[in-house]
Amino acid sequence: MQQAIETINLPKSKLENLRKSGQYFCDDLTEASLKTLSISSPKPQSNKNTTTSLELLEEELLNGCILTYNTELDKVLSDEIVPKRITELAGFPGTGKTQICFQLCIATQLPKSLGGLEGKVIYINTNKNFSSNRVRELTRNFIKQISKVSKNNLSEEEILKNILVFNNPNVFEIFATVKYLKVFLKDKMVKLLIIDSIASPLRDIELSERTYLTYQLLEELQELATAFDFAIVVTNEFTTRVRDSEAFNTPSLGDSFFDRVNSRICLSRHSEKNFYVAELTKSPVKDLVKASFCMFE
Structure with a gap:
């Protein structure tokens, strides 16, 4: 039994035109008549909140990652400190957390041709560990190192000027700073935010409040990082805990904090003098790796 054209969802005017041309059944429809039946459908509106996995991958590749230009240490850091993600540097005092942060402040400002992100740095200093003299020393040495392999216009004064330091000794001042950054960042090219510690x-x-405040702080920071396209590095101390009558060392702030950061790098002193160890214990992108390295001069 042939299917009548009336069974097709078409306007009456088009059905009438088909009948006038002698086409009463679907089998009668020709290629020419099918073209006349085409009805333009509205294009779906793109959802700005929807992104494909391929688009995210391409974005990460274009954004690049922040390194220290310490060959061994960068085996651990490679692909970890990238925009929109949180990387934790954890360890006991004296294991190099702050020194690595200083070096990241400098390397972030390198031109893209040298692997940098050409961006400024926000340094939230909570423990009075920030040392302008040490940063200046590292900057001077870093410029000498880079000039050996490439001509550049890096200036010691310009690098220091692009590290914006906020002294926030308590958590409520940090929240106030984060709120301020929502306006402050609009005309700044910031590519890295550090909280030490x-x-x-x-x-x-x-x-009872610590877990909630920690989670809320990281949530607000990540929202900012996503909106303004910068990476986040936080330093954390080790603490000693007891489980089943056995003591062990672990980063502070518990499992909920571990779940909230994207990457964790644990730092320790090597048995050999002037050597340190960096161990990647959590990563969203690569296998866990461990490396020994010398601290920056």
């Missing part, structure tokens, strides 16, 4: 201002908070 995130554990220090949280020690004085009651345990």
